[in-house]
Amino acid sequence: MVNKNPPSPSFSPPSHPAHTLLALLHAQGEVARLSEREQLFSSLLDSVNAVLWAMDWETRRVLYVSPAYERIFGRSAGLLLADHNEWRDSIYPDDLEYAERSLAEVLVKGAVEDREYRIIAADGQVRWLSDKCFINQQADSAQGVIVVGMAEDITEKKQLEGELQRLATTDVLTQSSNRRHFFECAHHTFEKARQEQAPMAFLLLDIDDFKQVNDTYGHQTGDQVLQRIADSGKAVLRRGDLFGRIGGEEFAAVFPGCTPELALQVAQRLQREIQRLSFSQDEQVFGVTVSQGLTGIDEEDEVLDSLFARADAAMYQAKRQGKNQIVRG
Known part of the structure; x- marks a missing residue:
């Protein structure tokens, strides 16, 4: 015998208010944790006395530079992100050819870890940098070659080396x-x-x-x-x-x-x-x-x-x- 009465549509009762509240609290917790991690990461970058940077090799566009750039170079990070030549213009003239040539070696070696050159900070002071750079192997190939690096201020170390050399000679x-x-x-x-x-x-x-x-x-x-x-x-x-x-x-x-x-x-x-x-x-x-x-x-x-x-x-x-x-x- 055929039941001529159509089946009743399925019905989902509304979520319990407590469940909704728990989901909302969970989402807020995730946001809070992400915010805490972002603040922690930002705090760590601020405390590191080294410039972390990333550059698109093909376009020579600086993709990222850490807060230490403005502290060490005394120059605007925004200007550097807009124009790669800001980096070239800050290098001590006698060291420019070496700085560019050694940077290009990363394409052959994959990593260059022994670069040392001088810059002229915005206040006119000459500073020594130890700049390590690597090709980012995790970058999407469609992005092209991304070079990342870390430039550390070694001025005090160089001054100490110079004084030790003077005392020795x-x-x-x-x-x-x-x-x-x-x-x-x-x-x-x-x-x-x-x-x-x-x-x-x-x-x-x-x-x-x-x-x-x-x-x-x-x-x-x-x-x-x-x-x-x-x-x-x-x-x-x-x-x-x-x-x-x-x-x-x-x-x-x-x-x-x-x-x-x-x-x-x-x-x-x-x-x-x-x-x-x-x-x-x-x-x-x-x-x-x-x-x-x-x-x-x-x-x-x-x-x-x-x-x-x-x-x-x-x-x-x-x-x-x-x-x-x-x-x-």
């Missing part, structure tokens, strides 16, 4: 090159002169009767004598010449590309400059003199020690001949 008392650094540079200059068959001169200088100065006026005055003679050497020598303290009262100089005649003129100027120095201690005024030995590179010289030995012998000959003079060896 400088005589503390006279602020001229110390013995080790002087001879390292002198060896390099000697080898270059030999390869190029260029002239080079070597000078040794010793303060006459320096022990008597210390014994009569004290070591503090003796230190002042050493400092003033070092200052005279820096003032008289040409740009590119080497000058250093290699012993107690002994100094040395190397004149690259300098003929024997020109080297003698420089040594004579130094001799006159030192003779004009005046010192005083307990109302006593005194001066000092120096003996110098000067030599030049010969075709037979295969090592720097040959020049050093000749200059040393010439200097002691100057001592024997009455001091306060220059002898060529």
Whole structure:
């Protein structure tokens, strides 16, 4: 028997008000958690002293830059996002070619982690950056090549490295090159002169009767004598010449590309400059003199020690001949 009464339509009772409230509270909770995560992420980016960035390689458009950009570069992030040249314009001119070339290497290597270059911040300060960059392997291929990176401000580290280098290569008392650094540079200059068959001169200088100065006026005055003679050497020598303290009262100089005649003129100027120095201690005024030995590179010289030995012998000959003079060896 056929039931002629049509089936009743299905009916879903309205949700219970409590269920609706629970769903609403759950949704609000999810929104709150997302907001907390966003705030946490933003806070972390603000606290990191490094610039996180992303760039579309094909268009050179900067897609993202973290808040540290404005703090380190002192420039507007909005301007950078609008024009990639803002980054180029901030790079120290001498480092621009390297910065661009090393960035391009990421296409070959996939990652470049040893880039260091300088920028000029908006306030005119020069800062050092260590900038690591990578190709984003997770990016959609349709997006093209996306390069991401992190640029860290290493200015303080570079300043510390520079100070350590200065301390390692400088005589503390006279602020001229110390013995080790002087001879390292002198060896390099000697080898270059030999390869190029260029002239080079070597000078040794010793303060006459320096022990008597210390014994009569004290070591503090003796230190002042050493400092003033070092200052005279820096003032008289040409740009590119080497000058250093290699012993107690002994100094040395190397004149690259300098003929024997020109080297003698420089040594004579130094001799006159030192003779004009005046010192005083307990109302006593005194001066000092120096003996110098000067030599030049010969075709037979295969090592720097040959020049050093000749200059040393010439200097002691100057001592024997009455001091306060220059002898060529």
